[in-house]
Amino acid sequence: MASKGEKTRSDIIVCAKNLFYQRGYEATSFTDIVNASGFFRGNIYHYFKTKDEILEAVIQQRQTDIRTGLAYWDAQYADPKARLNAFVSMVARSSELTEYGCPIGSLNTELGKERRELQDEARVLFDLFRHWLAQQFVALGYEDKAETMSLHLLGRAQGIAVIAQVYHDADVLKRETQMLAEWVREL
Amino acid sequence: MASKGEKTRSDIIVCAKNLFYQRGYEATSFTDIVNASGFFRGNIYHYFKTKDEILEAVIQQRQTDIRTGLAYWDAQYADPKARLNAFVSMVARSSELTEYGCPIGSLNTELGKERRELQDEARVLFDLFRHWLAQQFVALGYEDKAETMSLHLLGRAQGIAVIAQVYHDADVLKRETQMLAEWVREL
DNA sequence: GTCTATAACTCGATAGAC
DNA sequence: GTCTATCGAGTTATAGAC
Numbered sequence: 261m262a263s264k265g266e267k268t269r270s271d272i273i274v275c276a277k278n279l280f281y282q283r284g285y286e287a288t289s290f291t292d293i294v295n296a297s298g299f300f301r302g303n304i305y306h307y308f309k310t311k312d313e314i315l316e317a318v319i320q321q322r323q324t325d326i327r328t329g330l331a332y333w334d335a336q337y338a339d340p341k342a343r344l345n346a347f348v349s350m351v352a353r354s355s356e357l358t359e360y361g362c363p364i365g366s367l368n369t370e371l372g373k374e375r376r377e378l379q380d381e382a383r384v385l386f387d388l389f390r391h392w393l394a395q396q397f398v399a400l401g402y403e404d405k406a407e408t409m410s411l412h413l414l415g416r417a418q419g420i421a422v423i424a425q426v427y428h429d430a431d432v433l434k435r436e437t438q439m440l441a442e443w444v445r446e447l
Numbered sequence: 448m449a450s451k452g453e454k455t456r457s458d459i460i461v462c463a464k465n466l467f468y469q470r471g472y473e474a475t476s477f478t479d480i481v482n483a484s485g486f487f488r489g490n491i492y493h494y495f496k497t498k499d500e501i502l503e504a505v506i507q508q509r510q511t512d513i514r515t516g517l518a519y520w521d522a523q524y525a526d527p528k529a530r531l532n533a534f535v536s537m538v539a540r541s542s543e544l545t546e547y548g549c550p551i552g553s554l555n556t557e558l559g560k561e562r563r564e565l566q567d568e569a570r571v572l573f574d575l576f577r578h579w580l581a582q583q584f585v586a587l588g589y590e591d592k593a594e595t596m597s598l599h600l601l602g603r604a605q606g607i608a609v610i611a612q613v614y615h616d617a618d619v620l621k622r623e624t625q626m627l628a629e630w631v632r633e634l
Numbered sequence: 635g636t637c638t639a640t641a642a643c644t645c646g647a648t649a650g651a652c
Numbered sequence: 653g654t655c656t657a658t659c660g661a662g663t664t665a666t667a668g669a670c
Binding site for chain 3 (some may be wrong): 289290291301302305309310311
């Protein structure tokens with residue numbers, strides 16, 4: 261069983277993950293995390309020395325979340341197209357997308373400007389999906405185009421997320437993801 | 448002729464525009480603007496009461512820039528497809544895209560999280576392109592689908608920008624914009 | 635009276651001593 | 653866990669120059 265400290269640590273990470281997503285990394289203050297988590301300042305400092313360190317832990321957590329999700333899809337669906345559909349469905353079903361955009365995309369967009377060291381870690385979140393999607397394209401017989409197709413699909417999903425958030429519009433999210441599902445179907 | 452103050456004001460706006468683009472709005476401090484512009488603190492406050500007000504002026508400036516650009520394309524190209532190509536070419540040619548992402552998209556992504564009042568102004572930048580693109584689709588005979596096609600094209604461009612910035616990769620920018628140009632060609 | 639220049643204030647965040 | 657120092661953010665005040 262996990263120690264008490266493990267739980268405290270992961271509680272802090274969950275709080276920070278939500279705040280970074282909903283407000284952005286720069287816009288989230290250390291005090292915001294203190295208030296939202298309910299812990300005392302010094303207590304949080306015991307686990308993380310800086311805000312940057314919290315972000316690193318959040319990114320680690322997101323990596324774990326994604327690996328778990330991809331493994332679940334691997335177990336759930338044998339057919340590569342069914343797996344690609346699972347990916348598109350995830351985008352279509354995410355109601356928070358119209359509020360805060362894609363958690364991975366918006367994080368990379370922010371960090372990619374002038375926090376490159378941190379973006380190097382956040383980019384891994386894209387790589388996880390990228391490699392997994394490429395595997396599906398390979399399985400469908402697109403060996404030599406798998407990587408470019410994977411980036412294309414990721415890009416389409418990101419574009420949908422941006423527009424859906426800009427207009428805070430669930431309809432455009434639905435419409436565009438249907439088009440993306442159509443693209444998968446025609447493979 | 449414009450007064451001296453007019454020039455100072457527009458110099459401040461240009462500096463802030465670049466900084467907000469390259470670093471993000473939250474990540475840019477007032478001191479950053481002071482240092483980059485070379486003006487004195489108090490001098491900048493003579494022209495703008497708050498940092499938010501500087502951003503509003505920057506967005507106004509971007510609106511003007513876009514209107515000018517669209518008017519130029521209208522004058523330059525009579526054919527709707529040629530105009531759509533001009534739009535796609537702009538994306539393909541923007542070398543800064545792989546560094547800092549789309550200036551309009553990344554700004555909206557940031558402001559859309561928890562600065563909705565400001566995003567309401569930044570969204571206009573999208574609307575300008577959206578309306579103009581829709582006009583071209585109408586001219587091509589897609590009256591009833593013009594609006595959705597416009598959002599689709601904008602989304603594709605945004606997705607390309609995100610991926611190009613995440614991987615800081617000019618190749619993917621080139622490849623994906625070629626695909627987008629192909630999509631325009633097949634209309 | 636507009637613009638420039640300098641100074642100083644408030645506030646909250648980070649950090650670390652106790 | 654509390655308390656306090658320090659720093660930097662955004663902002664305001666005001667004196668001098670054109």
